[in-house]
Amino acid sequence: MAAPTITRTRTTPAKVWSRLLLLGPAFVAAIAYVDPGNVAANLTAGASYGYLLVWVLVMANAMAVLVQYQSAKLGLATGMSLPEILGKRLGTTRRRLYWAQAEIVAGATDMAEVIGGAVALNLLFGLPLLAGGVIIGLASMALLALQSQRGQKSFEYAILVLLGVIAVGFMSGLFVNAPDGGSALGGLLPRFEGTDTVLLAASMLGATVMPHAIYLHSALARDRHGFSEDPAVRTKLIRATRFDVVGALLLAGVVNISMLLLAASSLRGIEGTDTIAGAHAAVTSALGPVIGVVFAVGLLASGLASTSVGCYAGATIMGGLLKIRVPLLARRVITLIPALIILGAGIEPTLALVLSQVLLSFGIPFALIPLIRLTGNRSVMGIHVDSKALKIAGWTSATLIVILNCVLITLTVAGQS
Numbered sequence: 047m048a049a050p051t052i053t054r055t056r057t058t059p060a061k062v063w064s065r066l067l068l069l070g071p072a073f074v075a076a077i078a079y080v081d082p083g084n085v086a087a088n089l090t091a092g093a094s095y096g097y098l099l100v101w102v103l104v105m106a107n108a109m110a111v112l113v114q115y116q117s118a119k120l121g122l123a124t125g126m127s128l129p130e131i132l133g134k135r136l137g138t139t140r141r142r143l144y145w146a147q148a149e150i151v152a153g154a155t156d157m158a159e160v161i162g163g164a165v166a167l168n169l170l171f172g173l174p175l176l177a178g179g180v181i182i183g184l185a186s187m188a189l190l191a192l193q194s195q196r197g198q199k200s201f202e203y204a205i206l207v208l209l210g211v212i213a214v215g216f217m218s219g220l221f222v223n224a225p226d227g228g229s230a231l232g233g234l235l236p237r238f239e240g241t242d243t244v245l246l247a248a249s250m251l252g253a254t255v256m257p258h259a260i261y262l263h264s265a266l267a268r269d270r271h272g273f274s275e276d277p278a279v280r281t282k283l284i285r286a287t288r289f290d291v292v293g294a295l296l297l298a299g300v301v302n303i304s305m306l307l308l309a310a311s312s313l314r315g316i317e318g319t320d321t322i323a324g325a326h327a328a329v330t331s332a333l334g335p336v337i338g339v340v341f342a343v344g345l346l347a348s349g350l351a352s353t354s355v356g357c358y359a360g361a362t363i364m365g366g367l368l369k370i371r372v373p374l375l376a377r378r379v380i381t382l383i384p385a386l387i388i389l390g391a392g393i394e395p396t397l398a399l400v401l402s403q404v405l406l407s408f409g410i411p412f413a414l415i416p417l418i419r420l421t422g423n424r425s426v427m428g429i430h431v432d433s434k435a436l437k438i439a440g441w442t443s444a445t446l447i448v449i450l451n452c453v454l455i456t457l458t459v460a461g462q463s
Contacts, residue, residue, distance in 0.1 A: 073294040079259070079299075113417065159349050163349025182350060215345065220308055260414060
C-alpha cells in the first residue's frame with residue numbers, strides 16, 4: 047500500500063457526532079509508546095534504580111498527550127500530515143536532509159520493534175533470534191496487508207486488540223507483587239544519580255515521546271476523518287480528538303509506569319535483570335511461570351504491533367518529504383534488513399534496544415519544534431491555532447527535551463558519574 051494521500055470530503059455537522067467515538071487513530075499512535083524499546087528502558091531503570099525515575103515517565107507521558115493532540119489537530123485542521131506540510135515548505139536540499147534524519151529515526155524504531163518481537167519468540171518457544179526476527183517481519187506484513195485490503199478501521203481494530211494484550215502482559219505482575227506505594231510516590235521527585243541515570247532518562251524519554259508517532263498521527267487523524275471545508279465541523283472533530291488522545295496515552299502511560307514498578311518491586315538487585323531475557327527469568331522465578339508467559343506474550347504483541355505502525359510511519363515520512371510512494375509491504379522487506387543483521391551478529395538485544403531509544407530522543411526536537419511552530423501559526427491553522435497556554439506548554443516541553451539531551455552529551459563526554 048502506498049503512503050497516505052490527502053482526502054478532502056464534505057463532512058456535515060449531522061455526521062460528526064456519529065464519528066465521535068474516535069477510538070482508533072490515537073490508539074494506533076499509542077502503540078509507539080509501549081514498544082519493546084519502552085520495555086528495555088523501563089525494566090532497566092526499575093531493576094537498576096528502583097523507583098528513582100518514575101518522574102521521567104510521568105513527565106514524558108504528559109508531554110506525549112500534548113504532542114499527539116497537536117499532531118492530530120494539525121492533520122484535521124489542514125488536511126495534510128506534518129511531513130507533507132514540511133515537504134511543501136522546505137527547499138530541495140533541506141527537505142532531503144530533513145528526510146534523512148527522520149528516516150534514521152524511523153529505522154531505529156523499526157529495528158527496536160523487530161528485535162523485541164524476536165526476543166519474545168525466543169522466550170516463549172526457544173527460537174533463535176534471527177529466525178524470530180524473520181517471523182516478526184512476516185507477521186507484520188500480514189498486519190499491513192490487512193490495512194491494504196480491509197482499510198484503516200480494520201487495522202485499528204487489530205492494533206486495539208494487540209494493545210489490550212500488551213496492557214495485560216505488563217500489568218499482570220503488579221497484582222501478584224504490589225509495589226511500595228510510598229517509594230513509588232517518592233519517585234515523583236525529579237532527580238538523577240549519575241551519568242547512567244541520565245542516559246536511562248534520555249532512553250525512557252526517547253521511548254515515550256517518539257518522533258515517528260509525531261509524524262504519523264497527523265496522517266492517521268486526517269485519513270480517518272477526511273478534511274472538512276466547514277470550520278465548525280473541524281472544531282467539533284478536533285475537540286472530540288482530545289478524548290481519543292487522552293484515553294490512548296493514559297493507557298500507554300499506565301502500562302509504561304507498570305513496567306518500571308514491576309521491575310522496582312520484583313527485580314531490584316537481582317543479577318541479570320539488565321536484559322529483557324534476564325528480567326523475564328527473574329519475573330518467572332519471583333512471580334511464577336504463568337506471569338512469565340503473560341509477560342512474554344505482552345512483549346510479543348508489543349513487537350508485532352509496533353513494527354507495523356513503525357513501517358506505516360516511515361511510509362508517511364517518505365511520501366510527505368520526498369513524494370515517493372513505496373508500497374508498505376516492499377518497505378517492510380527493506381527496513382527489516384538492519385534488524386536481522388543485528389540479530390544475526392549476536393549483539394546483545396537489550397543494549398541495542400536501549401541505545402536505539404537514546405537515538406530517538408535526539409530525533410524528537412526535529413519533529414517536535416516544527417510541529418509546535420506550525421500549530422502556533424495562524425496562517426497554517428486558521429481558527430484552530432494553538433492557544434497561548436498550549437504554545438507555552440509546547441515550547442516548555444521542547445526546551446526540557448533539548449536540555450536533557452545536552453546534559454546527556456556533556457556527562458557522557460566528560461565521563462562523570
